Amino acid sequence: MSMSSAALEAGAGDTALAREPSVGDYVALLKPRVMSLVVFTALVGMVAAPGTLHPILGAIALIMIAVGAGASGALNMWYDADIDARMARTAARPIPRGHVTADEAFTFGIILSVGSVLVFGLLVNWVAAALLAMTIAYYVLIYTMWLKRRTPQNIVIGGAAGAFPPMVGWAAVTGSVSLESLVLFLIIFFWTPPHFWALALYRCRDYERVGVPMLPVTHGPDVTRRQIVAYSVVLVPLAVTPYLIGFGGLTYLISSTALGAVFLALAVKVYRVREGREADQVARQLFGFSIFYLFALFAVILGEHLVQRMLG
Amino acid sequence: MAERENKPLAAAPEEMSEEAKRRQRMRSWAIAGVLLFLVIAFYAATIVRLGGNVMNRPL
Numbered sequence: 001m002s003m004s005s006a007a008l009e010a011g012a013g014d015t016a017l018a019r020e021p022s023v024g025d026y027v028a029l030l031k032p033r034v035m036s037l038v039v040f041t042a043l044v045g046m047v048a049a050p051g052t053l054h055p056i057l058g059a060i061a062l063i064m065i066a067v068g069a070g071a072s073g074a075l076n077m078w079y080d081a082d083i084d085a086r087m088a089r090t091a092a093r094p095i096p097r098g099h100v101t102a103d104e105a106f107t108f109g110i111i112l113s114v115g116s117v118l119v120f121g122l123l124v125n126w127v128a129a130a131l132l133a134m135t136i137a138y139y140v141l142i143y144t145m146w147l148k149r150r151t152p153q154n155i156v157i158g159g160a161a162g163a164f165p166p167m168v169g170w171a172a173v174t175g176s177v178s179l180e181s182l183v184l185f186l187i188i189f190f191w192t193p194p195h196f197w198a199l200a201l202y203r204c205r206d207y208e209r210v211g212v213p214m215l216p217v218t219h220g221p222d223v224t225r226r227q228i229v230a231y232s233v234v235l236v237p238l239a240v241t242p243y244l245i246g247f248g249g250l251t252y253l254i255s256s257t258a259l260g261a262v263f264l265a266l267a268v269k270v271y272r273v274r275e276g277r278e279a280d281q282v283a284r285q286l287f288g289f290s291i292f293y294l295f296a297l298f299a300v301i302l303g304e305h306l307v308q309r310m311l312g
Numbered sequence: 313m314a315e316r317e318n319k320p321l322a323a324a325p326e327e328m329s330e331e332a333k334r335r336q337r338m339r340s341w342a343i344a345g346v347l348l349f350l351v352i353a354f355y356a357a358t359i360v361r362l363g364g365n366v367m368n369r370p371l
Contacts, residue, residue: 020332023342054360060353119350123357 021104025094029077029105030070030112037295038069038165041188044298045169045181048247048305053173057124061172064120065165068132071112072139072161078105079144083210089203109140120172128171135164152215159192160185166298180247183238184301190235191294194228194267198287201225201270202280221279225271228286232267236260239297248301255300259293 042065046058053061077084077095085096094100100108113136121129143158151157163185170181200207200214201221207214216224239256242248248256266286273282328336 020335022335023338056356056360060357119353123353
């Protein structure tokens, strides 16, 4: 396996090792912010799953999910070092800055990937470990190496990688996959396109410069805005489903409906405001709110199940 | 013996700066921490999984 040819051309990370890598550089390779959302959604999957898991095994499961997510982040940075160096949002990552070489990042990512799956399987269960392995492989091989630079559907199909963690958490407790965990998966899956396309709308030039075929680059902002609305229309009712299948309570119904209304309103606003700085601002608003939206939905599920457990 | 003494010495390794040494030391501590975590995790998980069966074995 080798880094993309473009990356080799750019020589990202290999030429100028500015200094000895610090622990912080390796932590940055793990994409801690992405990791925190992964850990949170996995925790919700674990708490919401029927049955119990010893707290020590639960903690080990969460740590391994975090490490697995971090490993895929490191492998993503290894492969994308060339384009990271040319995008404002990612130029400060450890490989483009020359703090860590691409080879070091690759080795780090592989060791953590294999290690997290093995420890997860040996200490918790192999179904969950297999799902974690699939998540890492999906993110690195299917999203990063195959889809990202080839199709504007990259984040639609690749978004599945980010949707697996609650399923992994669920499987850590039950040793299986069920309808409820599939619903959690689908919520994140349909949330991902409007979330990333909102970002892509105001980062369009960055993606265009490095040749990543995000939807606003290939089909223009108008088509992207239509797609954002279309996916939001699917997402908002889907997010109410946990209540309908008896998995979420009344609090969840009210929260998901209210949050969904705001999400839809912002998506429509993005669709309508198309010109100038205000269009960028609205896209930023939707991007920011989408993070809060997903966090809040999962937090309510978590809260409801914790209360249920405490009461009985 | 004399021949060996006349041989040019291999280039001395580049001296690491204090900052580089500190970073290397921190990395070593981090690796030690990870190894310690693994030891504790395997020990704790074994006890949790075996539970009371730790004592349940033919003597």
